[in-house]
Amino acid sequence: MMRFILVFIIVILSTLVISCQLQGDEDIGLELPLDTDNFGMYFTDTITVTSSTVLLDSVATTNTGYLITGQYIDGKVGKVTAKSYLGVGLNDAAPDIEEKAVFDSLVLMLDYDTYNYGDTTQLQSLYVQPLTEQLNESETYYGFDQAIYETIPIGSQSFRARPYTQHPLRIRLADDLGSKLFEMAKNNLLSSETDLKTYLHGLALIPGSDDNGSILRFTVASDSTVIRLYYHENNLDTEAFTYDFKISNGGTYFNQFSSDRSQTSLSSLQQTFQAVKSELTQEETYIQGGISLNTRIDIPYLHSLKSLGMFAINKAELIVEPVAGSYSTTVPLPQSLFLQEVNGSNWIISSAEEYMYIKADNINNTRFYSYDLTSYVNAVLEEGLPSKRGLLLSLPATENPTSLQRLVLGSGTHAEYKVKVKIYYTLVQLEEK
Numbered sequence: 001m002m003r004f005i006l007v008f009i010i011v012i013l014s015t016l017v018i019s020c021q022l023q024g025d026e027d028i029g030l031e032l033p034l035d036t037d038n039f040g041m042y043f044t045d046t047i048t049v050t051s052s053t054v055l056l057d058s059v060a061t062t063n064t065g066y067l068i069t070g071q072y073i074d075g076k077v078g079k080v081t082a083k084s085y086l087g088v089g090l091n092d093a094a095p096d097i098e099e100k101a102v103f104d105s106l107v108l109m110l111d112y113d114t115y116n117y118g119d120t121t122q123l124q125s126l127y128v129q130p131l132t133e134q135l136n137e138s139e140t141y142y143g144f145d146q147a148i149y150e151t152i153p154i155g156s157q158s159f160r161a162r163p164y165t166q167h168p169l170r171i172r173l174a175d176d177l178g179s180k181l182f183e184m185a186k187n188n189l190l191s192s193e194t195d196l197k198t199y200l201h202g203l204a205l206i207p208g209s210d211d212n213g214s215i216l217r218f219t220v221a222s223d224s225t226v227i228r229l230y231y232h233e234n235n236l237d238t239e240a241f242t243y244d245f246k247i248s249n250g251g252t253y254f255n256q257f258s259s260d261r262s263q264t265s266l267s268s269l270q271q272t273f274q275a276v277k278s279e280l281t282q283e284e285t286y287i288q289g290g291i292s293l294n295t296r297i298d299i300p301y302l303h304s305l306k307s308l309g310m311f312a313i314n315k316a317e318l319i320v321e322p323v324a325g326s327y328s329t330t331v332p333l334p335q336s337l338f339l340q341e342v343n344g345s346n347w348i349i350s351s352a353e354e355y356m357y358i359k360a361d362n363i364n365n366t367r368f369y370s371y372d373l374t375s376y377v378n379a380v381l382e383e384g385l386p387s388k389r390g391l392l393l394s395l396p397a398t399e400n401p402t403s404l405q406r407l408v409l410g411s412g413t414h415a416e417y418k419v420k421v422k423i424y425y426t427l428v429q430l431e432e433k
Contacts, residue, residue, distance in 0.1 A: 072118030089249025106178030124213030344388030
């Protein structure tokens with residue numbers, strides 16, 4: 001009972017002090033303004049923190065709103081490739097084309113989203129290749145899935161990405177395909193989605209195998225993401241007519257993400273739920289959406305705080321710092337990270353949605369993410385949670401399926417950019433009688 005009362009007093013007093021006295025010299029104990037020497041408030045940021053890079057299950061990429069395609073060779077996480085697979089649908093009505101009309105061309109149009117990952121100044125290629133069978137509209141496709149496509153493309157384009165332009169990327173498709181669709185339309189053989197998909201099962205968007213450009217997102221729901229059929233009414237008519245086959249009406253689409261890490265320090269990371277310690281990756285850990293790279297944080301010696309005696313945790317804060325030079329306008333920092341608890345096998349064991357937000361240290365011209373760990377630390381100490389529990393950092397769940405954004409974090413022993421836990425605590429020293 002006496003211990004409970006003392007701890008309660010500690011918490012109340014230290015809460016009052018910490019609200020006005022957390023600034024200042026963090027390397028020494030901060031004495032409480034009391035008439036007794038038995039209470040003291042202290043700070044530490046030297047508690048051991050270990051970290052590792054963890055590969056988790058692939059994320060579902062079915063019908064996320066974007067077609068994501070391209071290839072970029074990232075010096076930290078390797079060659080990252082994105083491919084898209086999509087069905088094609090009719091417009092709001094079947095095409096109605098005059099019998100004397102003349103075919104001009106068939107063009108795939110893809111409306112840029114502003115997102116990109118990589119170098120948009122580089123020339124890159126995109127190949128359009130027909131699928132050998134229709135996508136299953138009742139199936140959920142994941143980032144590791146792929147669809148089978150013909151080896152010969154029906155269209156291609158070499159270009160420099162312009163994700164901020166209002167003009168869609170245009171790729172002219174084979175006249176043989178265009179003429180066939182045109183004749184089917186004229187003969188009323190494209191009256192339903194089934195008619196169209198029986199002939200055109202779908203398309204694959206494949207980047208050039210040697211590309212080192214940018215991974216791009218195209219907006220599916222846009223009226224500019226279509227296959228546009230151009231024609232004119234007769235040989236004497238110069239007025240162009242169009243009919244749009246809409247991608248958004250094509251049913252299922254999904255994106256495939258892959259990563260070749262063989263030439264990086266992560267080359268040994270091959271199996272799902274496997275972890276590679278930061279000491280084996282140049283004292284760095286990595287996070288990447290789509291590929292499902294995550295950073296695991298462990299604080300293995302939290303229980304050792306109990307050796308201090310009678311104390312109370314006032315505040316505990318997790319700080320993680322991106323490695324300088326690992327981010328740029330080409331590879332920007334994410335604005336937030338998702339934090340979850342995991343067990344010793346890297347299975348997620350918490351459902352709470354907790355976030356760390358990016359902050360700026362303008363004095364040192366650095367960036368960092370922080371999270372209030374007070375509740376977690378107290379739970380570990382008071383409830384005796386297993387020491388094998390850890391904290392997993394990833395991109396937010398809403399961004400993981402639609403982004404290949406990556407982040408490089410320092411480790412607990414990195415010379416400059418550390419993962420650390422700051423703990424403010426109040427200690428009471430009982431006088432011996």
